[in-house]
Amino acid sequence: MTDVVKMVHGAGGQAMQSFIKEYILRHLGWGTGEIPLSSLDDSGAIDGVVLKSDSYTVKPLFFPGGDIGSLAVAGTINDILMIGGRPIALALGLIIEEGFPFSDLDRILKSISNTAMKVGVPVITGDTKVVEKGALENLVLNMSGLGVRHPYLDHNLEVVKKYRDGFDEKWLLDSNIKPGDKIIITGYIGDHAIALLSVREGVNFEADIKSDAAPLNGLVEAALKMGGVVAMKDPTRGGLANLLNEWSEKSGVGIKIYEECIPIRDSVRNVCEYLGLDPLELGNEGKAAIAVIPELADKVLEAIRQNPLGKDAEIIGEATDEYDFVIMETVIGGLRAVPPPIGDPIPRIC
């Protein structure tokens, strides 16, 4: 590893995983809890309470389909939902550069309020720091969140137990997946990253693509109410490629996906082809991958599709013991490995 921090260490891929293990876990991995830091799941949990913290350094602050405020609420709430939590409160930490316009701050706060109010999760505490001009891009923020066990989590786990002898997990962990489990993706991938790219300085392509940033409370509730879910994770930095590799590694299973089943908009596919990007590596902020026991995968898929944010959901593959890595059957029928990306091809998307 180099002696200084580089962009790739925060990019959600393999370099970041190594950095986290070598630095963060070496010092801070001693903690216990129901979901300790060392499990590297989407949130932590202790004494039945879920805690999540995410900093947002997205650039630019306003983009098609959202802004740093709506993104922050969605991102933090989704990470609490992903392990089986019900978000109940948020904490907002603002770090603002001197000279930042109050009018922009006003828009961002309004957006935080609207997004949080829609899902009934209040901001109950916070903190504001102002730093000198030039010290920051302009504004970054931290959104932390508090959750409790989801009211349908125990029901969901009971359903899993009926079909799976010896299953005894209390949360939806990355390590819960067994061969045969089906993998659902809740809608089109890549929209968020491409929407951001489309408004970056110097980038200009014809594509009316909006960020998908949205809290997934309703969709997750529908899935857990049906029951049979063993794991959930949102494909943010590093995209679906990183997510599936984390699942594969932590659950000790292979994962096989089918290219033709993965929902990707033509517009996103075109931009990716033009720029040489892999849509599987693009970050999303309003999607979830959901691993379900095979017996109930179709029912969970049906339930998810009833929710507006899940109407384009698809089963894209399954866990398998044929491989111990992630592999994709391509549209032309070949097989290719899907390695974890080194970093995120588009930096500062969240």
Next chain:
Amino acid sequence: MTDVVKMVHGAGGQAMQSFIKEYILRHLGWGTGEIPLSSLDDSGAIDGVVLKSDSYTVKPLFFPGGDIGSLAVAGTINDILMIGGRPIALALGLIIEEGFPFSDLDRILKSISNTAMKVGVPVITGDTKVVEKGALENLVLNMSGLGVRHPYLDHNLEVVKKYRDGFDEKWLLDSNIKPGDKIIITGYIGDHAIALLSVREGVNFEADIKSDAAPLNGLVEAALKMGGVVAMKDPTRGGLANLLNEWSEKSGVGIKIYEECIPIRDSVRNVCEYLGLDPLELGNEGKAAIAVIPELADKVLEAIRQNPLGKDAEIIGEATDEYDFVIMETVIGGLRAVPPPIGDPIPRIC
């Protein structure tokens, strides 16, 4: 108010209070909870769980007596303690500038680990973002924290009730203070701000002053175990002057303090005189002001003094209905008002 954010809006004084009311509360003040955002207490609480979030932008990152890591753990833990919470878990959000040395990061993570381990509060989740060189000073971090009701909080409140008819608060709120309540400060004030100032570029004075940054778990436990505490607050940005004015305003009482009782080191007093600073306005990171019913003030003081971090504690004054603001009897016997500072005289101390 101006149309852009200025340093003073993050400086813990009157300008920050106005900014918070005019912007943050206007948009986000709709939330409910046991301690909602609108109460502007040191932490929020909902369903018996305490949540706190603080961003740390201290400059420089390493200073006499600590660093950004130990400061962040102490600051967040203390804010949870101040409302009557017992901290049980932390969440670490790192925002690092590209090019930041891993060796410095290593020191900071070790310091976080040591400080957190001493009080048995693990980091259970986190997030790392890396931004381009020049986008940040070098590193800022967010420390969020989770707490539950302190095991001695109910006992403490029962003791208050014995002496105070109709007292029915469930947490240690800024609004709990009544005329007659004694104000304890747990030790010397101003050390943290002066320690930082002493290592700032271009500043050079002979003074071996160390930051007081430390988690106050033991001290708070001693006070609550004795019982009779109605409010606690740590004099960080804006110092004791800001703290007492917040108490006065929220509790609707006057507060009278006695200059000769306020513990200030000679070295701090000398630097303040030389630079024209008011020690009452200086930030601290290992001190608490504690409001206690008069009947038990001496006993709580005695209990606090048993703790190493409270050995220099003093009763510095009391709440009163003679005034409706903060007033100080000076060493020469005169009276002077102590207004809330506009901002913090020394920026970026936390």
